[in-house]
Amino acid sequence: MTDSFTIRSIEAFCYRYPLATPVVTSFGKMLNRPAVFVRAVDEDGVEGWGEAWSNFPAPGAEHRARLVNEVLAPGLVGRKFDGPGQAFEALTKGTEVLALQCGEPGPFAQAISGIDLALWDLSARRQRLPLWRLLGGQSRKIKVYASGINPGGAAQTAEAALKRGHRALKLKVGFGAETDLANLATLRQIIGAGMLATDANQGWSVTQAMEMLPRLAEFDLRWLEEPIRADRPREEWRRLRAAAKMPIAAGENISSVEGFKEVLAEDVLGVVQPDIAKWGGLSVCAPLARDILKVGKTFCPHYLGGGLGLLASAHLLAGIGGDGWLEVDANDNPLRDLFCGPVLNVTEGMIELDQDPGLGVSPDLSSIERHRTI
Incomplete structure (x- = not known):
């Protein structure tokens, strides 16, 4: 089979899994875990799966x-x-005016990304290659880290992640200096000399961030993620970079080629984190990831959602290489665990992808039918 295909059908399926413990960020709570899975089928009957x-x-x-x-x-x-x-x-190109007209470039980009991921999976299956190899990968082993560690119960979440094989952690901060610093001290003790990062989820003003930087310095952080709003002037980001003892990370809320070109051309972000299900899919983010490595920055795909998007992100990291980590949410979510294949099997902070064509999974959606909303 060639890389050319004719599309027979594309369909999205929507699910919601209610959380016993809400996931908390600096901007609000998540009471459930949604997932929008996308199935593409070509005229030869080959399927591909993605997620928006x-x-x-x-x-x-x-x-x-x-x-x-x-x-x-x-x-x-x-x-x-x-x-x-x-x-x-x-x-x-076909929906640019429509997205502009209804003021929804974000939702359109996300829906298109889900379709794009499904078509990459389909294309890899047609060529009988695992997706990571189609993307140019030499090794199917990648590093992972446990993210989504809330301010409440941080120690228990971190310890549970270590028991599951994780050796790297990321804590959510932005809940007041006392809470943030106490949690960081606890997590540093738990992880020892291992990788520890923080994510402020755009929660601070530049003044607050500047006040926190010296207090964060003692924890030997691998990075500080989105300390201020993604849309703040570049000058504010440069000020933070000049004062920070740890790398600054961002990228999940950059949604244009121009935006990424800007951050790759300057020495502000040490870690760049595009989200393939949020903007650009693999069609844009695979070349972008190569550019991130070319300029000497660390590529870490951002991801927080269901299993298909997580698995596609793993294939991208394995396909591109570099020394980045895959983000794996530490919170309960069967919409992730049932469909992320080998990402569930963390050993000494690493996972190993399969050699099967495409993503290597054929999701059984009947297992989550009770959570379906569309």
């Missing part, structure tokens, strides 16, 4: 699923493409 970012606001998942099913899929069915990148381009 849909974490918040709460009704966002159903909206993105309907964008896929009612707006985007009809424009692709019956069309022949020479690869996922061509379909991505057709979708993006």
Whole structure:
């Protein structure tokens, strides 16, 4: 089979898993875990699976699923493409005015990303290659870290992650200096000399961030993620970089080629974190990841969602290489665990991807039918 394919169908499925313990960020709580899975089928009957970012606001998942099913899929069915990148381009250009008109470039980008991931999986299956190898990977082993560690119960979450094989942790901060610093001290003790990072989720002003920097310095952090809002002037980011003893990380809220070009051209971010399910899919983010490594920065795919997007992110990291880590949410989520394949099997802080074609999983959606909303 060649890389060309004709699309027979594209369909999104929306799910919600209620959380016993809400996930807390500096900007709000998540009471459930949504997932929008996308299935693409070509005229030869080959399937591919992807996922569209849909974490918040709460009704966002159903909206993105309907964008896929009612707006985007009809424009692709019956069309022949020479690869996922061509379909991505057709979708993006074909909906630019519509996204602008309704003020929703984000949801459109996320829905398109879900389709793009499904088409990359489909393409790799057609070529009988694991996705990581199609992307140029030499090794199927990658490092992972446990993220989503809330301010409440941080020690228990961290210890449970270590028992599951993790050797690297990321703590959510932005809940007051006393809480943040106490949690960091506890986690540093738990992880020993291992990798420890923090994520402020855009929670501080530049003044607050500057006040925290010297207090964070004692914890030997691998990075400080999004200390201030992603849309703050570059001068504020440069001020933080000049004062920081640890690398600064960001990227999940950059959603343009120009935006990434800007941060790759300057010495502010040491760690760059595009999210393939949120913007760009693999068609844009795979070349971007190579550019991140070329300029000497660390590529760490951002991810927080269901299992298919997590698995695709793992394949991207293995495909591109470098010494970055894959983000794996430490919180309970069967929509992740049932569909992320080998990402569930963490040994000494590493996972090993399969040699099967594509993502290497064929999801059994009947197992989560009770959580389906669309």
